[in-house]
Amino acid sequence: xVQDLKVSFMKKSxxxxxxxxxxxxxxxQEEFKEKGFLGASMDSLAKRAAVSKRTVYNHFxxxxxxxxxxxxxxxxxxxxxxxxxxxxxxxxxxxxxxxxMSEIQLLxxxxxxxxxxxxxxxxxxxxxxxxxxxxxxxxxxxGLHVWINDAINDGRLKAxxxxxxxxxxxxxxxxxxxxxxxxxxxxxxxxxQQKIIADDAVLMFLARxxx
Numbered sequence: 001x002v003q004d005l006k007v008s009f010m011k012k013s014x015x016x017x018x019x020x021x022x023x024x025x026x027x028x029q030e031e032f033k034e035k036g037f038l039g040a041s042m043d044s045l046a047k048r049a050a051v052s053k054r055t056v057y058n059h060f061x062x063x064x065x066x067x068x069x070x071x072x073x074x075x076x077x078x079x080x081x082x083x084x085x086x087x088x089x090x091x092x093x094x095x096x097x098x099x100x101m102s103e104i105q106l107l108x109x110x111x112x113x114x115x116x117x118x119x120x121x122x123x124x125x126x127x128x129x130x131x132x133x134x135x136x137x138x139x140x141x142x143g144l145h146v147w148i149n150d151a152i153n154d155g156r157l158k159a160x161x162x163x164x165x166x167x168x169x170x171x172x173x174x175x176x177x178x179x180x181x182x183x184x185x186x187x188x189x190x191x192x193q194q195k196i197i198a199d200d201a202v203l204m205f206l207a208r209x210x211x
Contacts, residue, residue, distance in 0.1 A: 021059050023049045025073065028066050032118045037067060037125065064129065067122065074115050083143035086150035092157070092210060093202050099144060100173055100198035107178045108188050116182060144169065157209045165209060172201040 014022065027049035031040040040063065046053040060066040084099045106112055122129055145162040152159055176197050180186040189197060 020049075020051055020055060024051060024056055024059055024066075025069060028060075029070060029114060029118065032067070032070070032122070033114055037063065037122045037129070067129065070115060071119055074112075074119060084147050086147045086154070088154050088156075092151060092206060095147070096169070096202045096205065097198055099147070100169075100201050101194070103170060103173055104177050104189075104194050104198060107174065107181075108194075113178075113182055156211055158211055160209060165205075168208075169201060169205045172204060173197060 024045070027045050028040070031045045031048060034040075035044075042053055042056055042063065045066075046056045049056070060069065084095060084102075087095060144166040148157060148160070148162040148165050151157040152162070157165075177189050177194065181188050
């Protein structure tokens with residue numbers, strides 16, 4: 001799992017300092033997953049990451065800051081998955097289907113589900129941590145709502161709150177390709193099922209909002 005996380009976020013050649021930071025984040029994910037936020041220790045985390053405790057604190061002065069960085073990874077993953085550019089010359093269904101399949105691929109990652117399990121568990125346990133985390137989440141820009149705004153401005157979608165509409169679209173996908181796997185440990189949909197989920201989400205979204 002540590003290797004999975006490292007591969008997921010290593011998009012370029014990294015410096016030694018950047019690699020250590022990535023090792024610490026990967027170790028933190030494992031530590032929080034096994035022991036929870038309260039049970040995790042910086043000492044144990046440092047050993048797991050094969051770095052000194054001082055190195056951990058140089059990168060992340062506290063467990064709270066470390067946790068927020070894991071949440072940021074989650075936000076960045078979401079943003080990248082639905083970061084589509086609006087194209088006025090292409091059918092809306094074609095563009096949305098690409099976004100839907102990208103989202104499904106992200107949701108199918110075991111690493112991504114582990115990050116969600118860690119985050120959800122800690123948000124339930126700590127209202128204070130939840131408040132600061134949600135504030136951080138609100139600051140993230142979602143690529144899909146930008147796409148929706150562009151389509152509205154082009155007269156191809158009805159005027160609607162783009163954030164609300166984006167959550168509706170993603171919710172249609174997650175109902176079959178995220179929550180059952182996260183909460184009930186169900187098998188992730190097959191490629192054929194994934195296409196059906198994406199097609200249906202696009203069809204229902206456009207039936208409601210396309211002009």
